[in-house]
Amino acid sequence: MIDFQHVSKRYKGAERFAVEDATFQVKDGEFVFLVGPSGSGKTTIFKLITKEEPLTEGSIQVNSFDLNRLKHRRVPFYRRTLGVVFQDFRLIQTKTVAENLAFVMKVINIDPYFIDDRVDEVLNWVDMADKKQRFPHELSGGEQQRVSIARALMNRPEVILADEPTGNLDPELSRDTLRLFERINRELKTTVLVVTHEKVLVDEMNKRVIYLDRGRIVGDRQQGTYEIAGAKGRR
Amino acid sequence: MTIYYIREGFRGIRRHLLMFLGSVAVITACLTLTGSFALLAENLDYNIGQLIDENEFVAYLEDGMDEDEAAGMESDILAVDNVRDAIYISSEQAMENYLERLEESDRLFADLPEDLLPARYTVYVENIDRLEETSQQVAALDGVDHVTVSLSVAEGFSSTRKVVVTVAALLLAALLAASLLVIFNTTRLAMQGRMEEIAVMKIVGATNGFVRGPFVVEGAVMGLVSGGLACALERGFYEVFQQIIESYQLADLFYVIPFRQVRTIVFAVYLGGGLFIGIFGSVAAIRRLLKV
Numbered sequence: 001m002i003d004f005q006h007v008s009k010r011y012k013g014a015e016r017f018a019v020e021d022a023t024f025q026v027k028d029g030e031f032v033f034l035v036g037p038s039g040s041g042k043t044t045i046f047k048l049i050t051k052e053e054p055l056t057e058g059s060i061q062v063n064s065f066d067l068n069r070l071k072h073r074r075v076p077f078y079r080r081t082l083g084v085v086f087q088d089f090r091l092i093q094t095k096t097v098a099e100n101l102a103f104v105m106k107v108i109n110i111d112p113y114f115i116d117d118r119v120d121e122v123l124n125w126v127d128m129a130d131k132k133q134r135f136p137h138e139l140s141g142g143e144q145q146r147v148s149i150a151r152a153l154m155n156r157p158e159v160i161l162a163d164e165p166t167g168n169l170d171p172e173l174s175r176d177t178l179r180l181f182e183r184i185n186r187e188l189k190t191t192v193l194v195v196t197h198e199k200v201l202v203d204e205m206n207k208r209v210i211y212l213d214r215g216r217i218v219g220d221r222q223q224g225t226y227e228i229a230g231a232k233g234r235r
Numbered sequence: 236m237t238i239y240y241i242r243e244g245f246r247g248i249r250r251h252l253l254m255f256l257g258s259v260a261v262i263t264a265c266l267t268l269t270g271s272f273a274l275l276a277e278n279l280d281y282n283i284g285q286l287i288d289e290n291e292f293v294a295y296l297e298d299g300m301d302e303d304e305a306a307g308m309e310s311d312i313l314a315v316d317n318v319r320d321a322i323y324i325s326s327e328q329a330m331e332n333y334l335e336r337l338e339e340s341d342r343l344f345a346d347l348p349e350d351l352l353p354a355r356y357t358v359y360v361e362n363i364d365r366l367e368e369t370s371q372q373v374a375a376l377d378g379v380d381h382v383t384v385s386l387s388v389a390e391g392f393s394s395t396r397k398v399v400v401t402v403a404a405l406l407l408a409a410l411l412a413a414s415l416l417v418i419f420n421t422t423r424l425a426m427q428g429r430m431e432e433i434a435v436m437k438i439v440g441a442t443n444g445f446v447r448g449p450f451v452v453e454g455a456v457m458g459l460v461s462g463g464l465a466c467a468l469e470r471g472f473y474e475v476f477q478q479i480i481e482s483y484q485l486a487d488l489f490y491v492i493p494f495r496q497v498r499t500i501v502f503a504v505y506l507g508g509g510l511f512i513g514i515f516g517s518v519a520a521i522r523r524l525l526k527v
Contacts, residue, residue, distance in 0.1 A: 080440035107441040
């Protein structure tokens with residue numbers, strides 16, 4: 001579960017808040033889109049959840065971790081409960097697909113025997129088993145994003161966070177990617193939070209949408225569309 | 236986990252070989268430069284030290300003292316604080332030495348009595364800075380008539396040594412600081428290319444220790460290779476230096492400490508210094524990247 005209570009974030013030297021008084025909850029097993037124009041604070045919320053940035057005011061609770069009180073040395077253990085997907089995939093270019101996936105488990109010192117099994121299992125799940133020994137640069141953008149999603153699944157995370165995961169993909173691959181997230185949410189019961197600009201796809205998916213504008217939450221609708229009634233945000 | 240760090244460390248070296256070699260070249264150059272200067276300063280200090288060690292004062296004994304009494308004064312003089320050695324010179328020996336130093340001595344001074352010059356002790360001191368105080372203590376002993384001491388020469392050597400040591404220490408510190416800065420920046424530059432890899436490690440939950448591990452191995456290898464190369468270079472440079480001193484026939488003026496005498500310390504300092512710099516440089520360079 002993700003629980004934001006009156007969260008504000010102001011970057012050093014900035015005049016205005018990047019996120020101001022944000023309060024929302026994402027329950028276990030939910031699928032939520034976080035939408036809004038550029039500079040609305042979507043990525044800041046993403047970074048607050050991944051603990052890449054500290055918050056200025058309020059409180060955040062994720063997967064029973066109180067992020068206000070989380071000590072720096074405990075952050076890696078918290079991050080292991082998250083699966084993170086980026087627009088630019090962030091795969092390690094010098095490692096093969098299998099090594100990129102295995103690396104996530106090596107980090108937490110899992111027995112190599114289990115790692116190999118889990119790599120095969122996850123690659124089958126995202127339909128990439130035949131690309132196991134390829135390097136990232138030998139894959140298409142869509143395939144790289146699938147590997148990146150597979151990596152996010154490796155440690156059976158409670159929450160998957162995706163920051164503009166379709167930003168570098170064509171519409172068809174974007175649709176496939178969001179369908180994959182939906183499948184993960186439905187079959188694995190994993191909570192999914194997707195930060196996106198994809199108006200058409202958000203409308204198609206018919207999921208909960210939280211709308212941000214100038215750092216404030218201006219709309220939050222179950223089974224919403226990109227254009228949330230009542231939201232007076234810029235486009 | 237250690238095997239993983241070692242394997243990844245060597246993989247990192249292979250993948251970023253040019254950067255690794257660049258860092259090794261910089262560390263080797265800095266170590267050799269700093270080490271050469273330190274060795275030069277050590278040689279200079281040693282030579283000045285030798286000159287100071289030769290410094291002495293003369294204690295003249297009272298007239299009428301017989302040989303046994305005069306020779307017996309040695310223990311009294313040696314008992315004075317800061318006296319390192321005291322060598323007895325009888326009246327006859329003093330005259331002999333004196334005549335040897337004069338031209339045409341046979342003709343002009345042949346008839347002088349043998350015991351014309353007083354018996355004396357040449358007294359060597361431990362600490363040149365306390366020469367005056369020590370000579371006064373010796374002068375106050377029963378049986379000592381007076382002492383002669385060249386304080387200006389002693390003070391000159393002492394001051395020169397202090398200046399040399401201070402200047403050498405300052406230059407060495409500046410050279411060391413500059414070397415560390417260059418090494419740190421080179422290593423940091425080398426690590427910039429790894430930013431993305433480190434960011435991925437951090438976001439998937441790697442602890443700082445886990446991220447650091449392979450970099451420590453890389454840094455250690457980098458440091459040891461640099462230290463080894465610097466040792467070999469230093470040995471070569473030292474031999475060339477020795478040959479230059481000998482070829483210009485300066486060996487009597489400037490004694491070069493044989494390399495075998497400093498070999499162990501040079502190897503230990505270079506390898507230890509290289510290891511420290513390599514590990515410290517790598518770890519410090521990625522410190523900022525670990526804050527994510």
